[in-house]
Amino acid sequence: xxxxxxxxxxxxxxxxxxxxxxxxxxxxxxxxxxxxxxxxxxxxxxxxxxxxxxxxxxxxxxxxxxxxxxxxxxxxxxxxxx
Amino acid sequence: xxxxxxxxxxxxxxxxxxxxxxxxxxxxxxxxxxxxxxxxxxxxxxxxxxxxxxxxxxxxxxxxxxxxxxxxxxxxxxxxxxxxxxxxxxxxxxxxxxxxxxxxxxxxxxxxxxxxxxxxxxxxxxxxxxxxxxxxxxxx
Numbered sequence: 569x570x571x572x573x574x575x576x577x578x579x580x581x582x583x584x585x586x587x588x589x590x591x592x593x594x595x596x597x598x599x600x601x602x603x604x605x606x607x608x609x610x611x612x613x614x615x616x617x618x619x620x621x622x623x624x625x626x627x628x629x630x631x632x633x634x635x636x637x638x639x640x641x642x643x644x645x646x647x648x649x650x
Numbered sequence: 651x652x653x654x655x656x657x658x659x660x661x662x663x664x665x666x667x668x669x670x671x672x673x674x675x676x677x678x679x680x681x682x683x684x685x686x687x688x689x690x691x692x693x694x695x696x697x698x699x700x701x702x703x704x705x706x707x708x709x710x711x712x713x714x715x716x717x718x719x720x721x722x723x724x725x726x727x728x729x730x731x732x733x734x735x736x737x738x739x740x741x742x743x744x745x746x747x748x749x750x751x752x753x754x755x756x757x758x759x760x761x762x763x764x765x766x767x768x769x770x771x772x773x774x775x776x777x778x779x780x781x782x783x784x785x786x787x788x789x790x
Contacts, residue, residue, distance in 0.1 A: 609737070610765055610766075611765075611786055611787075614761060614763060614766060614786070615768060615786060617761065618760050618768045621761065622760075630764065633765070
């Protein structure tokens with residue numbers, strides 16, 4: 569997988585998250601809390617994890633699921649495995 | 651191969667809501683193939699529909715979910731969960747399933763964890779796809 573630049577990564581992950589939580593991408597700010605601000609539950613987080621893995625052909629252990637709390641966290645976690 | 655008794659030892663659903671008769675193949679972590687023989691004797695055909703018996707699409711989705719639960723249990727051996735909750739279903743139905751059909755369910759893993767899983771699901775009759783989709787469920 570070629571390296572993805574930061575802006576592209578942010579845009580792509582925002583779109584993935586928006587699709588799963590069924591919100592407009594603009595609502596997914598870098599800091600918006602998945603649970604408190606976006607109404608996400610643990611299974612939606614799992615869907616995001618699976619979508620990240622598929623998109624970037626990476627494997628993220630399930631222990632990392634709890635780290636998905638915002639778009640910022642999602643970007644950080646994805647970069648760890650790219 | 652797995653018969654109904656073994657199926658019952660793995661999932662909590664019981665008659666009249668057991669939607670699998672047999673599991674024919676399991677590759678832990680990867681896939682499961684199972685089937686249900688659809689019989690006119692099943693009670694819901696009295697109402698679905700009175701003049702034309704069609705196996706409800708919702709029950710095809712249920713059969714998919716049950717097969718996915720078995721796959722999850724056979725893949726994550728230390729899974730303590732006894733209850734499963736469907737949290738997301740995206741299934742398209744292509745062709746009606748009727749009494750006499752043998753409904754084949756094929757489930758492939760997208761992601762599996764101790765809190766639940768995401769699966770690619772397919773149902774087929776006589777080798778032709780009758781429904782296809784994706785399913786997410788949580789376990790407790």
